[in-house]
Amino acid sequence: MDLSHLDKKYFIDAHIYNCPFCKRNNVSYALIDTFSFHWGENKTCYGYIVRCDSNGCEKTSMHLSFQELRVYSRHSGHSNRFMDGLDIDAALFFSQPTSYFVLDNRIPEKVRELIYEAENSRKSNYLVGASACLRKAIYEMLEHEKSIVKNPKTGYADYQASIKSLKEKFTNVASELFDALGHTQEMASDNVHEGSWEAWDSPKLRFIIELTKATLHEMYVVPEERKERLGLLGQMKSAFSNSKNQTENIEEKEDVK
Ligand SMILES: [Zn+2]
Structure with missing residues (x-):
């Protein structure tokens, strides 16, 4: 991809x-x-x-x-x-x-705010803060979609299983995006729940931020835009068939003559 x-x-x-x-x-x-x-x-x-x-x-x-x-x-x-x-x-x-x-305002507000914060922290080189915000944004998104799957043993959210359940919910989104998010090893680490987070370096962080933004865009913006386009197409179609009917009527009248 x-x-x-x-x-x-x-x-x-x-x-x-x-x-x-x-x-x-x-x-x-x-x-x-x-x-x-x-x-x-x-x-x-x-x-x-x-x-x-x-x-x-x-x-x-x-x-x-x-x-x-x-x-x-x-x-x-x-x-x-x-x-x-x-x-x-x-x-x-x-x-x-x-x-x-x-970020489009069709993306949940809390998630957007955390992504902005992650991005600004990364640009100012506050990498621990940026990593924490990004993780929080992803968990917020999972929670928003009620897709958090808990590990029965630990009682904590199982990151990979949660992303998988999100992938099953959003079948229109390119599965590569969820796979890439799911394979971000550091996200899956148990440390995520302990608060003892290691900061990612800046290029990696930038990539994960952009990956998350692309996924959010596919989840919340693309389907809405498609609906709008289809609605417009429907209007054009009915306008077109009306004008076609009128032409046919005229032709029929001409045949009568
Ligand atoms: Zn402009």
């Missing part, structure tokens, strides 16, 4: 990005404001306010970095755009909204 879409970027380059609000891809944006402040004694944080140029969107997002990312020239100082050839996403440690793949 192709999971490359999980690596979707926020900023493509100094002019083009994927808007988290209107969800249009490859649209132009403007860097409309910047600020900086002392994060600590010897550390400066740079803030960037970016506005979507899409017609009717024009929403603004905020991005933080420990680097000055704008073009600098000796004559005119800092320009109002990011440097060319820079991996902007990699240079940012915090964005609000968090990423292109903003």
Whole structure:
């Protein structure tokens, strides 16, 4: 299964990005404001306010970095755009909204909040917090779907059995997603219940966060969008058959003549 879409970027380059609000891809944006402040004694944080140029969107997002990312020239100082050839996403440690793949509000709110928290913690390099939030988000999702299967011996939730029961419930979701979640060994560990959690490293954490988001999207957003599309198709179909009946009536009348 192709999971490359999980690596979707926020900023493509100094002019083009994927808007988290209107969800249009490859649209132009403007860097409309910047600020900086002392994060600590010897550390400066740079803030960037970016506005979507899409017609009717024009929403603004905020991005933080420990680097000055704008073009600098000796004559005119800092320009109002990011440097060319820079991996902007990699240079940012915090964005609000968090990423292109903003979680749809059809996903249960508690789960969404925990995913945001996991994502922000990961970006700020708080890996223990991020790992804990992500585990909590997955358990929250299992609980929301009443899919927690308890191990009769320990009385604790059996992670793999719970994910399996979720997989059986959501048959429309690609089973690879649940399998990948189920095989995240650290999740299944008994330590999960003890609070003595080990933090995952950042790339692994990022992958599991994106995997969880993709699964949530398939569970809660795709089926609703499909329903909407089918509803629309039904309306078009009935409009079409009405107009067809009218044409047939006209043809019949013409035959009579
Ligand atoms: Zn937009």
